[in-house]
Amino acid sequence: xxxxxxxxxxxxxxxxxxxxxxxxxxxxxxxxxxxxxxxxxxxxxxxxxxxxxxxxxxxxxxxxxxxxxxxxxxxxxxxxxxxxxxxxxxxxxxxxxxxxxxxxxxxxxxxxxxxxxxxxxxxxxxxxxxxxxxxxxxxxxxxxxxxxxxxxxxxxxxxxxxxxxxxxxxxxxxxxxxxxxxxxxxxxxxxxxxxxxxxxxxxxxxxxxxxxxxxxxxxxxxxxxxxxxxxxxxxxxxxxxxxxxxxxxxxxxxxxxxxxxxxxxxxxxxxxxxxxxxxxxxxxxxxxxxxxxxxxxxxxxxxxxxxxxxxxxxxxxxxxxxxxxxxxxxxxxxxxxxxxxxxxxxxxxxxxxxxxxxxxxxxxxxxxxxxxxxxxxxxxxxxxxxxxxxxxxxxxxxxxxxxxxxxxxxxxxxxxxxxxxxxxxxxxxxxxxxxxxxxxxxxxxxxxxxxxxxxxxxxxxxxxxxxxxxxxxxxxxxxxxxxxxxxxxxxxxxxxxxxxxxxxxxxxxxxxxxxxxxxxxxxxxxxxxxxxxxxxxxxxxxxxxxxxxxxxxxxxxxxxxxxxxxxxxxxxxxxxxxxxxxxxxxxxxxxxxxxxxxxxxxxxxxxxxxxxxxxxxxxxxxxxxxxxxxxxxxxxxxxxxxxxxxxxxxxxxxxxxxxxxxxxxxxxxxxxxxxxxxxxxxxxxxxxxxxxxxxxxxxxxxxxxxxxxxxxxxxxxxxxxxxxxxxxxxxxxxxxxxxxxxxxxxxxxxxxxxxxxxxxxxxxxxxxxxxxxxxxxxxx
Amino acid sequence: xxxxxxxxxxxxxxxxxxxxxxxxxxxxxxxxxxxxxxxxxxxxxxxxxxxxxxxxxxxxxxxxxxxxxxxxxxxxxxxxxxxxxxxxxxxxxxxxxxxxxxxxxxxxxxxxxxxxxxxxxxxxxxxxxxxxxxxxxxxxxxxxxxxxxxxxxxxxxxxxxxxxxxxxxxxxxxxxxxxxxxxxxxxxxxxxxxx
Numbered sequence: 001x002x003x004x005x006x007x008x009x010x011x012x013x014x015x016x017x018x019x020x021x022x023x024x025x026x027x028x029x030x031x032x033x034x035x036x037x038x039x040x041x042x043x044x045x046x047x048x049x050x051x052x053x054x055x056x057x058x059x060x061x062x063x064x065x066x067x068x069x070x071x072x073x074x075x076x077x078x079x080x081x082x083x084x085x086x087x088x089x090x091x092x093x094x095x096x097x098x099x100x101x102x103x104x105x106x107x108x109x110x111x112x113x114x115x116x117x118x119x120x121x122x123x124x125x126x127x128x129x130x131x132x133x134x135x136x137x138x139x140x141x142x143x144x145x146x147x148x149x150x151x152x153x154x155x156x157x158x159x160x161x162x163x164x165x166x167x168x169x170x171x172x173x174x175x176x177x178x179x180x181x182x183x184x185x186x187x188x189x190x191x192x193x194x195x196x197x198x199x200x201x202x203x204x205x206x207x208x209x210x211x212x213x214x215x216x217x218x219x220x221x222x223x224x225x226x227x228x229x230x231x232x233x234x235x236x237x238x239x240x241x242x243x244x245x246x247x248x249x250x251x252x253x254x255x256x257x258x259x260x261x262x263x264x265x266x267x268x269x270x271x272x273x274x275x276x277x278x279x280x281x282x283x284x285x286x287x288x289x290x291x292x293x294x295x296x297x298x299x300x301x302x303x304x305x306x307x308x309x310x311x312x313x314x315x316x317x318x319x320x321x322x323x324x325x326x327x328x329x330x331x332x333x334x335x336x337x338x339x340x341x342x343x344x345x346x347x348x349x350x351x352x353x354x355x356x357x358x359x360x361x362x363x364x365x366x367x368x369x370x371x372x373x374x375x376x377x378x379x380x381x382x383x384x385x386x387x388x389x390x391x392x393x394x395x396x397x398x399x400x401x402x403x404x405x406x407x408x409x410x411x412x413x414x415x416x417x418x419x420x421x422x423x424x425x426x427x428x429x430x431x432x433x434x435x436x437x438x439x440x441x442x443x444x445x446x447x448x449x450x451x452x453x454x455x456x457x458x459x460x461x462x463x464x465x466x467x468x469x470x471x472x473x474x475x476x477x478x479x480x481x482x483x484x485x486x487x488x489x490x491x492x493x494x495x496x497x498x499x500x501x502x503x504x505x506x507x508x509x510x511x512x513x514x515x516x517x518x519x520x521x522x523x524x525x526x527x528x529x530x531x532x533x534x535x536x537x538x539x540x541x542x543x544x545x546x547x548x549x550x551x552x553x554x555x556x557x558x559x560x561x562x563x564x565x566x567x568x569x570x571x572x573x574x575x576x577x578x579x580x581x582x583x584x585x586x587x588x589x590x591x592x593x594x595x596x597x598x599x600x601x602x603x604x605x606x607x608x609x610x611x612x613x614x615x616x617x618x619x620x621x622x623x624x625x626x627x628x629x630x631x632x633x634x635x636x637x638x639x640x641x642x643x644x645x646x647x648x649x650x651x652x653x654x655x656x657x658x659x660x661x662x663x664x665x666x667x668x669x670x671x672x673x674x675x676x677x678x679x680x681x682x683x684x685x686x687x688x689x690x691x692x693x694x695x696x697x698x699x700x701x702x703x704x705x706x707x708x709x710x711x712x713x714x715x716x717x718x719x720x721x722x723x724x725x726x727x728x729x730x731x732x733x734x735x736x737x738x739x740x741x742x743x744x745x746x747x748x749x750x751x752x753x754x755x756x757x758x759x760x761x762x763x764x765x766x767x768x769x770x771x772x773x774x775x776x777x778x779x780x
Numbered sequence: 781x782x783x784x785x786x787x788x789x790x791x792x793x794x795x796x797x798x799x800x801x802x803x804x805x806x807x808x809x810x811x812x813x814x815x816x817x818x819x820x821x822x823x824x825x826x827x828x829x830x831x832x833x834x835x836x837x838x839x840x841x842x843x844x845x846x847x848x849x850x851x852x853x854x855x856x857x858x859x860x861x862x863x864x865x866x867x868x869x870x871x872x873x874x875x876x877x878x879x880x881x882x883x884x885x886x887x888x889x890x891x892x893x894x895x896x897x898x899x900x901x902x903x904x905x906x907x908x909x910x911x912x913x914x915x916x917x918x919x920x921x922x923x924x925x926x927x928x929x930x931x932x933x934x935x936x937x938x939x940x941x942x943x944x945x946x947x948x949x950x951x952x953x954x955x956x957x958x959x960x961x962x963x964x965x966x967x968x969x970x971x972x973x974x975x
Binding site for chain 1: 788793796799810817818821833838846849878881887923927
């Protein structure tokens with residue numbers, strides 16, 4: 001290469017890093033305070049003040065979305081924008097795109113913060129945002145962020161891409177794929193749409209997405225962050241280049257398969273669960289590869305760790321990563337999952353990951369960045385140390401009680417007493433048992449937030465001492481020449497020895513020369529990553545869509561009526577799935593408590609599926625016909641009135657809000673388009689809905705219930721008020737009746753035929769032909 | 781570790797260097813082991829003999845618990861004599877009580893005192909005149925769904941019978957905070973049937 005090549009002169013854009021860093025701080029505070037609030041709602045349900053906007057079901061998604069996409073998201077962007085420029089020796093390709101990315105992403109977060117409390121949701125975890133926002137996400141993520149990143153790679157002045165960049169590439173392409181495919185809906189108005197997948201398939205897609213959001217939003221970009229900021233802060237070489245290669249590719253390929261471990265014991269075909277389990281176990285070492293490379297990079301620098309808060313944050317962050325990625329595979333073992341699933345165990349697990357790994361890594365990075373982006377000294381190292389201790393203790397004070405809570409609840413649910421009966425038959429007992437642990441969690445979370453407060457103060461004081469004008473050092477680097485020869489291909493050290501040709505080739509392969517070539521070819525590298533992700537996704541997903549026997553049809557399962565459909569959408573909007581599952585697993589304690597276990601064919605009209613992931617309240621998969629309409633009405637109004645000790649918020653607004661009957665035909669049409677065999681419903685949806693609402697209210701009245709709700713309850717005793725329509729709302733007009741219509745339908749179709757016919761009751765037929773065990777076991 | 785440890789690769793990015801260290805042996809071994817286990821597990825559960833799946837496990841567990849629960853009891857019939865016999869049988873009423881605590885308390889209250897549903901601890905009943913009627917109401921429901929039908933929900937006849945017996949046993953306990961009586965007063969459970 002001729003040495004006379006003129007050097008390019010350029011500078012790095014640190015302004016965008018300052019922006020993303022500040023957004024990280026702000027959203028860290030918002031996300032954790034929202035978390036603290038929803039944690040309080042569980043112990044003091046009245047904190048929602050009877051308003052619909054502050055209920056757990058609506059705010060929990062706000063907390064999770066803010067933590068993942070706002071806090072962690074902005075941290076990722078700060079890391080990517082700072083490190084990519086330096087690793088590529090190039091300014092970001094377009095300052096405009098950087099800004100569009102920044103403001104676009106903040107706009108998305110603000111829209112999320114507005115729509116979620118309003119009950120606008122798709123009802124799929126971590127994919128709650130409605131379709132117009134989803135479109136915006138795709139544009140901002142791939143169009144602005146992705147384009148800017150890849151164009152920067154293209155114009156880089158560093159021949160080879162460092163491992164941090166590999167992880168960024170995997171993040172950008174995979175998140176795009178996950179986001180697009182999981183959010184495909186048929187819109188039926190400006191805010192709502194039905195998932196193109198239903199039931200079992202929707203569940204599989206959702207957890208393919210959900211698990212890999214953890215993988216490619218909360219893991220790979222943070223590994224990239226670690227690979228840049230940790231060796232920088234420790235000033236030590238990375239432990240092993242080869243380990244980087246192997247653990248990167250194994251993570252990218254294997255992670256994709258692991259999703260179904262979120263669906264153990266559900267109506268998912270068991271082969272899919274098995275794949276989810278074994279691939280999760282295989283993920284253990286690839287994950288630990290990252291931990292080893294992080295921790296062993298600190299060999300010889302441990303004395304530095306003791307005095308440098310940045311490194312302390314990193315060490316604890318990486319340790320939590322190691323812990324969480326050991327626990328993850330363990331939880332993916334079917335029998336362990338049978339105990340842990342739907343309990344707080346999962347909540348403890350994800351907070352070890354989110355607060356421990358994502359939180360501490362972000363804070364470490366921020367403390368390292370602050371003096372650099374503000375070109376001054378950190379205001380107080382001591383305060384940073386305090387933050388470190390508050391954060392670490394806060395995490396422990398959060399997760400330990402929640403692990404205890406999860407284990408307690410899991411064991412209580414399945415416990416039989418010595419006589420073979422459920423030891424804790426009343427669900428609410430299992431909630432009350434863990435309430436003290438929920439209080440402890442509030443304390444731990446508050447400690448963690450106090451740490452963020454210290455960061456904010458330290459930040460402000462550091463920022464105050466910034467120079468009046470930031471320096472923009474001019475960097476000089478040569479552009480990449482067109483002609484480049486890779487180093488000589490390595491030879492096997494076994495050449496000439498008694499080692500087979502294949503063995504020698506393997507030896508050469510392990511020297512990773514081939515990978516070194518990939519590292520200077522971003523396009524090829526990206527294509528290979530996409531290929532790994534798509535191949536794994538296709539192998540996991542396609543069989544469940546193609547093979548009919550995976551979801552055997554049940555003749556008696558019929559589509560929802562127009563009113564039930566509207567009621568179901570209220571169920572989704574209120575976020576009921578955040579506390580109630582709709583999936584009875586084939587575990588005997590569970591069928592004793594909730595009824596016959598769920599079958600895949602029962603969910604074919606469920607868009608989205610509502611299996612849930614946590615039981616703060618009982619399972620609802622067979623709720624239909626289990627309670628009277630009147631019970632539901634009273635329970636929705638004030639859960640404490642029917643279930644003492646209930647943690648459920650009050651929903652009085654449902655019986656005082658008119659149902660939008662005019663919007664029902666659109667729902668029916670969209671469902672029909674997706675395959676629900678509607679006929680008369682397509683022409684008379686509104687009338688049918690009104691007729692069913694009338695019928696339900698008539699039944700309600702027969703059960704000694706009201707036919708109208710007075711806005712002032714005292715008016716019910718006032719005869720004159722009955723003649724004044726401004727004082728009441730007829731129940732048949734209300735959302736409550738639609739929701740009750742849906743609740744009364746859940747899970748009843750399985751036995752629908754039996755109820756229509758004049759079949760003899762079980763008791764009459766039982767004694768003659770059934771032994772106890774067969775009666776129960778034969779339920780399948 | 782062996783000699784070539786801590787040789788640098790010669791790569792350098794923004795001041796960051798990399799060692800050319802080999803993969804830790806235990807790491808590679810465990811990774812390989814997890815892959816081998818995966819193959820064996822799949823073969824064992826899905827390609828080997830039947831009965832390793834979750835549904836078979838469920839059947840086995842159900843049989844086991846039901847044996848503990850009703851093994852000594854046999855299969856009951858839902859007739860008057862059985863109900864009268866078991867309503868005073870503390871030992872077996874626990875099975876009925878467990879069902880009651882699982883499914884009935886949300887409407888009838890923890891001690892049967894009545895919430896949305898009727899008080900079961902007084903002498904007044906709405907759809908019941910004889911003890912056998914309790915079974916009927918449990919199975920088919922009553923009052924237009926105010927009392928739901930449970931026949932598809934309680935899988936074992938013994939549970940139905942013992943739940944009915946347990947409900948019968950609540951009569952006259954007059955639980956604290958009980959709902960006002962509804963329906964009409966009916967003869968004692970063991971009163972001879974009226975002609």
